[in-house]
Every structure is written in structure tokens, then in C-alpha cells.
Amino acid sequence: MTKGIKDKVVILGMGCCRFGERWDASEEDLILEAFRECVADAGIGPGEIQAAWFASYADEINVGKSAVPLAVTLRLNNIPVTRVENMCASGSEALRGAVYAVASGACDFALALGAEKLKDTGYGGLPRPGRGTMQPLWMANISAPGAFAQLASAYVAKYGKNAKDVKQAMAQISVKSHENGAKNPKAHLQKQISVEQVLAAPIVAAPLGLFDCCGVSDGAACAIVTTPEIARSLGKQNLVSVKALQLAVSDGTESGHNSWDGSYFATTRIASKRAYEEAGVRNPREELSMIEVHDCFSITELVTMEDLHISPPGGAINDVMDGFYNAGGKVPCQIDGGLKCFGHPIGASGLRMIYEVYLQLLGRAGPRQLPDPRYGLTHNVGGVPYQNVCSVSIIGRLEA
Amino acid sequence: MIGIVSYGAYLPRLRLNRKAMAAANAWMDSALLAHGKGERTMANWDEDSITMAVEAARDCLTGQDRRSIQALYFASTSLPFADRQNAGIVAAALNLSEQLATLDVTASQKAATSGLLAAFNAAKATGENVLFAAADKRRTKSASAQEMQFGDGAAALLLGSGEVVAEFLGGHSASVDFVDHYRGQNHPFDYGWEDRWIRDEGFGKIVPPVIVQALENAGVKPDEVDHFVLPCVYGGVAASIAKKAGLRPEAVRDNLAAVCGATGTAHAVVMLVDALQDATPGQLLLVMGFGQGCDGLVFRATERLAALPGRVGVKGSLARRKEETNYLKFLSFNQLVTQERGLRAEHNPQTALSMLYRKRKMVLGLVGGVCPKCNTPQFPKEGVCVNPECKAMDPQEDYPFADRPARIASWSADALAYSIDPPAHYGMIQFDGGGRFMADFTDCDVGSVGVGMPMRMVFRILGVDEMRGMTRYFWKAAPVAASDKES
Numbered sequence: 028m029t030k031g032i033k034d035k036v037v038i039l040g041m042g043c044c045r046f047g048e049r050w051d052a053s054e055e056d057l058i059l060e061a062f063r064e065c066v067a068d069a070g071i072g073p074g075e076i077q078a079a080w081f082a083s084y085a086d087e088i089n090v091g092k093s094a095v096p097l098a099v100t101l102r103l104n105n106i107p108v109t110r111v112e113n114m115c116a117s118g119s120e121a122l123r124g125a126v127y128a129v130a131s132g133a134c135d136f137a138l139a140l141g142a143e144k145l146k147d148t149g150y151g152g153l154p155r156p157g158r159g160t161m162q163p164l165w166m167a168n169i170s171a172p173g174a175f176a177q178l179a180s181a182y183v184a185k186y187g188k189n190a191k192d193v194k195q196a197m198a199q200i201s202v203k204s205h206e207n208g209a210k211n212p213k214a215h216l217q218k219q220i221s222v223e224q225v226l227a228a229p230i231v232a233a234p235l236g237l238f239d240c241c242g243v244s245d246g247a248a249c250a251i252v253t254t255p256e257i258a259r260s261l262g263k264q265n266l267v268s269v270k271a272l273q274l275a276v277s278d279g280t281e282s283g284h285n286s287w288d289g290s291y292f293a294t295t296r297i298a299s300k301r302a303y304e305e306a307g308v309r310n311p312r313e314e315l316s317m318i319e320v321h322d323c324f325s326i327t328e329l330v331t332m333e334d335l336h337i338s339p340p341g342g343a344i345n346d347v348m349d350g351f352y353n354a355g356g357k358v359p360c361q362i363d364g365g366l367k368c369f370g371h372p373i374g375a376s377g378l379r380m381i382y383e384v385y386l387q388l389l390g391r392a393g394p395r396q397l398p399d400p401r402y403g404l405t406h407n408v409g410g411v412p413y414q415n416v417c418s419v420s421i422i423g424r425l426e427a
Numbered sequence: 428m429i430g431i432v433s434y435g436a437y438l439p440r441l442r443l444n445r446k447a448m449a450a451a452n453a454w455m456d457s458a459l460l461a462h463g464k465g466e467r468t469m470a471n472w473d474e475d476s477i478t479m480a481v482e483a484a485r486d487c488l489t490g491q492d493r494r495s496i497q498a499l500y501f502a503s504t505s506l507p508f509a510d511r512q513n514a515g516i517v518a519a520a521l522n523l524s525e526q527l528a529t530l531d532v533t534a535s536q537k538a539a540t541s542g543l544l545a546a547f548n549a550a551k552a553t554g555e556n557v558l559f560a561a562a563d564k565r566r567t568k569s570a571s572a573q574e575m576q577f578g579d580g581a582a583a584l585l586l587g588s589g590e591v592v593a594e595f596l597g598g599h600s601a602s603v604d605f606v607d608h609y610r611g612q613n614h615p616f617d618y619g620w621e622d623r624w625i626r627d628e629g630f631g632k633i634v635p636p637v638i639v640q641a642l643e644n645a646g647v648k649p650d651e652v653d654h655f656v657l658p659c660v661y662g663g664v665a666a667s668i669a670k671k672a673g674l675r676p677e678a679v680r681d682n683l684a685a686v687c688g689a690t691g692t693a694h695a696v697v698m699l700v701d702a703l704q705d706a707t708p709g710q711l712l713l714v715m716g717f718g719q720g721c722d723g724l725v726f727r728a729t730e731r732l733a734a735l736p737g738r739v740g741v742k743g744s745l746a747r748r749k750e751e752t753n754y755l756k757f758l759s760f761n762q763l764v765t766q767e768r769g770l771r772a773e774h775n776p777q778t779a780l781s782m783l784y785r786k787r788k789m790v791l792g793l794v795g796g797v798c799p800k801c802n803t804p805q806f807p808k809e810g811v812c813v814n815p816e817c818k819a820m821d822p823q824e825d826y827p828f829a830d831r832p833a834r835i836a837s838w839s840a841d842a843l844a845y846s847i848d849p850p851a852h853y854g855m856i857q858f859d860g861g862g863r864f865m866a867d868f869t870d871c872d873v874g875s876v877g878v879g880m881p882m883r884m885v886f887r888i889l890g891v892d893e894m895r896g897m898t899r900y901f902w903k904a905a906p907v908a909a910s911d912k913e914s
Contacts, residue, residue: 150770152843160779164790165807165889165901167853167867173841174865177854181837184878232841233850282865283805283813285857289837413855413865 031305035130037266037425039253040069043382046246046370047215054083054090054144055100057247057372062101062140069136069251070261073101076251077134079108080124082117082141082374088154089144097140114409115323116274117141118248118377119418123272125252135257141379142247143372152243153373172232172240174411175324179234181289182330186341194234196344197325198225201238203353204322204361208368210395215242215370239325244370248378250385255425267388268425270306270402273298274418282413294417295334295406302419303336308402312337315358315421316400317387319380321408322365331406332360335419354395362387362395377418380405384422429551430591430726433735435486436582436700437479437562438687438744440870440908441751442466445575451754452570459575467688468578469751472760472847473869473887475898476503476562477513479581481520481886484560485830487583490736493521496585497555498528500546502539504610504692505564506531507898516900517560519791520886522827528555536658539692540716543724546586547595556587563691566615569763573617576660578688582696582741592735593703593712593726597645601637602720605629622661630657630664631671633721638672641723642713649673652725653710654702656680658694659717674713686745692718701741708732747908749872760847771845778897788825793884793902795862796823804828804862832859833882833904840873852876856884856904870905881907 042065044057052060066073081097083089090096094108111120118141125137148154153171179197183190202222208214220238228236258266275298281287299311308314318335322328332343337358338351346352352360363369363383366376384403386392402423409416449463470479480501499521501514508516514529532542539561546557562581567574586595607629608619619625634657642649655678657665662684669679680698682689690697695716702712706728716722739747751757758764788794789807796808800819803812804826812819838854845851852868854876868876869887882904889901 148770155771155774158776160782161786163776163778163890164783164786164899167865168841168844168846168851168890169853169865170841170844170851172843173839173851173853176839176841177837180839180854180878184837229842230840230850231843232839235839278815279809279813280815283809283863284803284815285836285861285863286815289855 032126032130032272033270033306034255034268034425036126036252037255037258037268038385038422039071039136039251039258039263040065041250041382041385042068043213043248043379044246045213046244046372048146049245050146052245054096054142057144057245058097058100058140058142061142061247061249065249065251071136071251074104076103076106076136076138078106078125078128079103079138079140080121081108081110082121082377083110084112084114084117084143084373085145085154085156087157088147113416115321115373116377116407116409116416116418117374118379119405119407119420120274120377122250122378122381122420123274125250126269126272129252129254136251136253138249138251139378140247140249141374141377143374144245145243145372146245169411170232171411172235172324175327176232176235177289178330178412179326185288185290188344190234192344193329194226195222196329196347197239198222199347200322200325200328201225201367204365204367207354207362207395208364211364211369214364214368215244216364216368235324235326241323241366242368242370244372246370246372246375246379248375248382250378250381265389266425267385267422269420270423271302271419271421273302273305273420274416275301276416277410277414289412291330292334292408292412292415292417294415295331295408295419298417298419299335299406302404302421306402306421308421311335312358314402315404316402317359317362317384317397318404318406319363319365319383320360320406322361322367323371323408327408328360335404335406359397362397377405377407380407381420381422388422388424428591428594429547429588430586430594431584432556432587432589432591433487433491433585434583434592434700434703434740435483435489435738436580436697436741436744437482437486437739438468438580438741439470439474439479440747440749441469441471442748443469443754443757444750444752447752448575448754456570459570459572462572462575465685466750467575468580468690469757470564470579470760471869473903474564474579475507475888476505476564476581477507477516478886478888478900479564479579480517480560480562480583483562483581483583484517484521484558486739487558487585488521489738491585493523495556496523496527496558498549498557499523500530500532500542500557500559502532502542502561502692503563504533504536504538506533516791519787520900522788522792522794522829536692536718537716537720537722540695540714540722540724541600543584544598544600544722550586550588554588556585559584559586561693561696563693565617565691566761568616569758576684576689578690580687580690580697581693582700584696590731591729592732593728596647596725596727597641598722598724599637599640599644600720600722601633603633604719605633606719626661626664630659630668630717634668634715634717635672637715637721637723638713641725645725647711647725650675651711652678652713654678654680654706654712656695656698656702656712656714657717658682658689658698660684660689697741703728703732704740704742706732769845775892775894777895778892778899790901793827793829795826795828797826798823804858804860806862806864828858828862829884829902833857833884834859835876835878835880835882836863837878838868838876840876856882867903868905869903875906883907
């Protein structure tokens with residue numbers, strides 16, 4: 028029986044740059060903006076970092092392949108640096124690398140940093156990913172919204188829902204995130220919107236309209252992790268520790284076997300179960316103080332509520348409409364605005380989610396601060412519903 | 428007995444309204460208003476002569492054993508490749524044995540009839556079964572008469588001995604370098620001469636002697652012919668030639684101008700299939716092909732004609748129709764107008780030819796695998812079984828998916844992804860017996876798609892690499908039309 032990662036590693040410091048259309052900044056500038064905040068928070072010098080993990084997705088338009096861009100940007104003293112790329116879950120993967128390194132005892136201080144500069148493509152939306160030599164021979168002409176939009180068609184068919192009710196709940200999800208994002212000075216989108224606006228927006232990929240899609244943003248976020256003992260020796264109080272880090276990767280069943288009905292994320296169901304087990308969470312609906320989920324599209328957030336075993340199957344619409352996930356609800360979701368409004372610089376997103384939970388746990392979240400949060404969950408998906416990697420992490424206060 | 432064992436046809440679903448075409452262009456050429464009646468077939472943006480030939484051949488092979496085919500001939504004057512055998516692509520899409528003789532026949536409007544004569548002679552000599560496909564999608568200049576007269580389409584015949592539905596009685600060919608029009612190498616459009624000269628000096632003088640000789644070779648008297656097929660865009664020409672040759676006026680077949688347009692070199696075969704769908708046992712058919720000379724072929728329908736399993740043919744294709752009144756869409760589909768396609772259209776991957784060769788059965792034939800342990804069909808064929816309860820690593824058997832019934836499990840209509848005909852419809856296609864993959868949809872109407880909808884796989888253009896001259900083909904899902912099941 029494995030013992031898991033719970034409470035072996037704490038977050039010493041974190042940083043996150045302002046997300047958005049950063050016409051003023053290249054990826055190196057974003058990295059530095061997040062890193063400055065992070066080392067100041069951690070209270071150690073950059074030279075004390077002994078290993079680093081760098082999450083960056085789109086080397087087609089970014090700083091290029093390998094870990095060299097991070098090492099050069101921060102002049103990282105020839106320490107081991109690894110680039111991780113696991114699509115939109117890359118940021119969570121960087122954290123997993125750094126946390127495992129500290130937990131193994133291989134190093135005392137490890138850095139996880141994710142960054143993405145998306146706004147240098149010349150058009151809105153994500154750049155078209157490299158597809159290798161086989162995919163151009165047979166792969167459908169999909170975009171990200173079109174791949175995720177299909178969740179809605181399958182969800183409606185499976186539960187016999189009225190498509191209008193689902194669209195209404197999706198709209199409510201976006202309205203809620205805009206409400207939260209309006210209180211976040213680092214968020215890409217800080218304006219409130221109405222349900223009517225969402226429903227009247229042009230369709231991107233049916234049934235997803237413009238406001239059902241998250242922001243395409245530039246940004247960077249990072250964390251320095253260490254052991255609880257070292258953190259205490261540095262005089263840190265109120266420690267935030269890692270309770271669970273789980274990753275579930277599709278094995279091809281969804282895309283190739285008719286047992287999957289297309290209405291849910293098989294990986295999220297598995298990764299969240301493992302995470303609850305690792306963290307010792309028995310009833311997530313009662314025990315989680317907040318969640319940051321991968322709301323790349325409103326429909327993703329809707330089905331994820333069920334896949335995280337918080338809303339019952341087919342019941343997410345009711346919870347959404349009841350305000351269960353609102354800022355004042357039982358389990359606030361996307362209190363920072365989420366991917367929808369904080370933004371989605373791909374490699375940075377997993378670490379941005381952790382950053383918000385970290386701020387909330389330390390009571391540093393300003394006007395959006397939740398009362399006394401204890402455990403927060405982050406859910407970070409890379410890929411498409413039928414083939415993806417899903418990271419579920421739980422962090423919480425380290426009880427002395 | 429040598430003859431036609433089976434037949435099939437394919438006409439694209441879209442029908443461009445000629446009134447709309449004339450209305451768009453009459454300001455510069457009011458003579459076009461005279462052509463502004465009826466409609467022409469219009470290939471979708473992802474169709475070409477290869478994909479249409481594949482569909483016609485599939486229709487023809489309804490109820491036939493594909494393993495009996497030893498050769499495939501493909502006639503077209505709009506072949507996508509000047510050097511890569513187009514017939515070979517058709518054969519691969521049909522998942523025929525690679526121990527096959529293939530041949531492209533081209534460069535004349537009579538290519539199809541000349542190819543048919545050659546194929547019959549080959550079948551006579553060797554006893555082989557020959558699959559013969561003809562298709563054309565000719566590009567025309569905007570505001571030309573040809574644009575209104577032409578149509579896109581394909582037809583296919585299975586030739587052989589034994590159980591024939593129409594016996595080949597004989598034929599004749601004449602080769603005359605009468606250049607009514609020509610299309611030079613690397614020139615996209617026809618260059619033609621005066622209509623009256625073509626009608627009187629061409630059709631009027633070159634066709635009749637070939638009719639006489641073909642009928643004599645077949646041992647048939649002119650007034651015995653029941654169906655006279657002569658593709659010609661000029662009204663009344665077939666009737667006047669029939670009169671001159673002593674054929675009965677009621678034998679003259681409609682050239683399908685009002686409902687289809689002239690489908691190039693395929694048209695003689697399209698009209699023959701249309702005739703076979705009307706013919707009764709014992710009737711005699713005379714089929715002509717005109718173009719730098721003339722071919723004539725004579726057939727007698729047999730008792731087996733009625734016993735052929737139901738198929739789409741020309742009648743079913745005509746019934747499966749969707750009117751298109753947007754002339755600009757036609758120009759767009761045929762690269763006749765320079766449009767802003769957006770930065771997303773710039774993506775232009777090279778085709779890895781070694782990969783294409785390695786995966787040719789999968790990509791061109793839609794062949795997947797079936798697990799020998801749990802019998803789960805799967806696409807693509809992989810080393811480890813996709814069934815989560817099995818995951819056997821045993822080598823899988825080939826499993827062709829192209830003709831399996833399929834349904835939509837999930838879908839979207841995507842306005843963001845670059846498409847020549849947005850929104851791009853695609854979704855998870857699930858085969859009734861097992862197997863699925865994320866597939867592009869084609870021939871879909873906005874608002875008509877839903878989960879559970881029955882779909883049929885069709886061989887289409889996936890993308891065109893304009894920089895390198897490569898057309899990439901794969902299979903897409905199209906809504907099952909009611910007429911797909913008709914005879």
C-alpha cells in the first residue's frame with residue numbers, strides 16, 4: 028500500500044503575473060513577473076533553488092522546446108531543469124515534478140513554473156497544435172470548442188435533458204465566473220455579464236457561444252516547494268501542504284470503445300477518487316472548501332461537477348442553478364474567475380489554480396476571500412473529452 | 428457471354444439552380460439567360476472524380492463479391508493526379524485485392540466508351556472481371572456556357588462473363604482529330620470552337636457511320652434499338668442523328684440536361700445506367716461516346732436485370748437532391764474566386780508518404796481491426812485491444828468499416844475550425860457492431876444533425892495541399908438519405 032504524498036511537502040511561496048492580452052510582454056517577461064513575486068513570498072534567494080520543472084505547451088509560437096528558455100531567463104545556475112508538456116495540464120505536472128523531488132529527499136527547494144505566450148499568433152483562439160505525421164492523414168478537422176461542445180450533445184441525450192436547460196445552466200456558470208473575476212485584479216476579464224448576454228452571443232461551436240469559452244491569455248505562475256521542517260526552520264507559520272497529486276491519462280477507451288457515452292470525463296472520475304483517497308477526503312461535497320476546475324468551456328465545468336463526485340449524476344444543473352458553486356455557496360468554484368475570466372495561458376493554468384487556493388488558505392485573497400477555507404481542490408485537464416490527461420490536486424492547511 | 432454484371436452511379440447531392448447562375452452573370456452576358464433553366468449537379472468541396480468514382484463503384488458492387496474483381500479501369504478527364512495512378516486510389520478505397528490490374532483512361536470525352544471497349548476486349552480474351560468507373564468534375568470559367576451545361580457525376584459497371592444483366596453484342600470506334608475543344612496540359616479550362624460547327628461537322632458527320640458499323644458488328648438492325656444513348660449538350664442533336672441513322676425516335680434517351688448536366692466523359696455511362704434502370708429484358712441498347720472521333724457499343728438486356736439487388740443508380744441519385752441557389756458557393760467550392768479564408772487556413776502540413784503507405788489500408792480503405800480474443804472491432808487497428816476488459820496483445824484481423832451501419836454518439840457544428848463550407852460538422856461516429864472514431868461529417872445541413880442519427884461512411888477529400896499538389900483522402904460520415912436504400 029502506497030503512503031501517498033499527503034503532508035510531505037509544503038508550498039513555501041507562490042507567484043502569478045497579471046493574465047491577459049499582454050501585448051507589452053514576451054514569455055520571458057511573464058516568467059520574471061511571476062518569479063519575482065514567488066521568491067519574495069518564499070523568502071529564499073533564487074540561488075537556493077536546486078531543481079526546476081518548466082511547463083510550456085505551444086513551442087510552435089513560444090520560447091521553443093526544452094528547459095533551456097527557463098534556465099536562461101532566470102539564470103538558474105546550471106541546476107537540473109526539466110520541461111514538461113502535458114497539454115493544458117502541463118502546469119500541474121510541473122508542480123508534481125517539483126513536489127515529488129522534494130518528497131524524495133533529492134532536494135530541499137524545487138521550483139515549478141508554467142508560462143504561455145498565446146497572443147502572438149495573429150488571431151483569436153489557440154494556435155493549431157503540431158499533429159505529427161499520422162494525424163493529418165485521418166484526423167477530423169476539430170477545434171477545442173468543437174471537441175468539448177460534444178459533451179453537451181451527449182449529456183442532453185444521456186439524461187434526456189432539455190437542451191435549453193443545459194444551455195441556461197452553462198450561461199449561469201459563465202455569469203458566476205465573471206462575477207468572481209470582477210474582483211480579481213490579475214484576471215484577464217474583469218467585467219460582469221448577464222445571462223441574456225451569454226445566450227445572445229454568437230455561436231463558436233454549437234451549442235457553445237462566445238461566453239461559453241474561456242479567455243485565451245498570456246501568463247505565468249510558479250511555486251517553490253520544500254519540506255514542512257525546512258519551512259518551519261525558515262520561520263514560516265500557517266503552512267499550506269500538498270494533500271494529493273493525481274493524474275489519470277486516457278488509455279484509448281473513450282476514443283475507441285463504445286462503452287463511453289461521450290457525456291463525461293472518465294479520467295476525472297478516476298483521478299478525483301484517487302485524490303480523495305490520498306488526501307483522506309471521504310465526502311467531497313462536505314469537506315472541500317473550494318474548487319478550481321478546468322472550465323475551458325462552460326459545459327466542461329458542468330459535467331466536471333459530477334465527475335468530481337460533488338454533484339450527483341445528472342444533478343449538476345440543479346446545483347449550478349441553486350448557487351451551490353457561487354462565491355457564497357457551499358463549494359465555491361472559480362472564486363478567482365477560473366480559466367473563463369482569470370484566463371488560460373496553457374502551461375501556467377494548473378499553477379494559477381494552486382495559486383488561488385494557496386492565497387485563500389492563507390487569507391490573502393482580498394475582496395474575494397472566502398471565510399476559513401481548509402481544503403481546496405484543483406482540476407486541470409489537457410486534451411479533449413475523448414482523449415485527455417486529467418490532474419486533480421488537493422492542498423490544504425497543514426495542521427500542526 | 429460477356430457483358431455488364433452490375434451497374435451503379437453517383438451524382439452529388441447539391442443541385443445548383445441555373446436561374447440563379449444566369450441571374451448572377453446576365454449583366455455581362457445576357458445570352459446566358461437562355462441556359463437559365465433546370466439545375467446541374469454540383470460536387471461538394473470535398474468531392475472530385477476519385478471520390479465520385481468510389482461512390483459509383485460502391486453502388487455498383489452492391490451484392491457483388493469484391494474478391495472476383497481482377498482489374499479496375501478508371502476513365503476521367505479531371506484526374507486529381509497526373510502521376511500517381513488514380514485508379515489505384517479508387518481500388519484502395521474499395522479495399523480490393525492488391526493483386527489487381529489498374530488503369531487510368533483519359534484525355535478525351537470519349538475516354539469512357541473507349542475504355543469500356545478495351546475492357547470488354549480484355550474480358551473476352553481473359554475471362555476476367557473488370558470494374559469500370561468513370562467520373563468527371565470539370566472546372567469551367569465563371570460566366571461560361573459550359574458552367575451551366577456541365578454537371579459533376581460518376582457511374583460504374585462491373586464487366587465479366589456469366590451472370591450478365593446486359594450482354595455486350597459488339598461495337599466500333601472511329602478516331603478523328605476533330606477538336607471541338609481542348610484543354611492543354613496545366614490549363615484548368617476548356618478552349619472551344621463554334622457550337623454550330625461542332626454540331627454539324629462533328630456530331631452530324633462523325634457519329635452516324637459509327638452507329639452503322641457498331642450495329643452491323645452486333646448484328647442488330649437500327650429500328651430494333653430500344654435505348655439510344657448519345658451524350659451531347661446540344662438539344663435535338665441526338666434526335667436528328669437517330670432519324671438519320673434509322674433509329675426509332677422514342678429510343679432516344681434524355682441527356683439529363685435539365686436535372687444533372689453533362690458529366691463529362693462519365694456521361695455516356697451515367698446515361699447507360701439510367702437506361703438500364705428503365706430497361707426490360709431483351710431490350711437493345713446503343714451507347715455512343717463522342718470526342719476526337721466516336722465509339723459505339725451495343726448491349727442486350729437479359730432476364731437477370733430484374734434480379735439485381737436494389738441500388739441507388741442514377742434514379743436514386745437524382746432523388747437525393749438538395750437545391751443550391753448560392754452561385755458564389757459554387758465559385759468558392761471550385762476555387763474560382765479569391766476569398767478571405769483567415770489565418771487558420773494557412774496551416775499546410777506535408778503528407779508523409781512513407782506513413783501513408785504503411786497505413787494505406789486504414790486511411791484509404793477504412794480498414795480497422797478485430798480482436799481475436801474478445802471479437803471487439805476497433806479503429807484504428809492497434810497492437811493492444813481497446814476493450815478495457817480485454818487489452819489482449821494478440822495480432823488483430825483486418826476489419827473493414829466502410830459499409831458498416833453507424834450512428835452519431837456526439838457532435839458539434841464548429842464555426843471556428845477552418846472549413847471551406849462552415850460550420851464544420853464532426854463528431855463521434857459509432858459503428859453498430861463495435862468500433863468508433865472522431866470523424867468529419869459531410870453533406871450535412873445546419874440544424875439537421877442529432878445524437879443517434881444514422882450515418883454512412885463516404886470517401887472524401889480530407890484536405891488539399893495546394894503548395895505541393897497533394898490531395899489527401901479519408902472517410903467522413905454523411906447522413907443516410909432515404910434514397911440510399913431505394914432501387
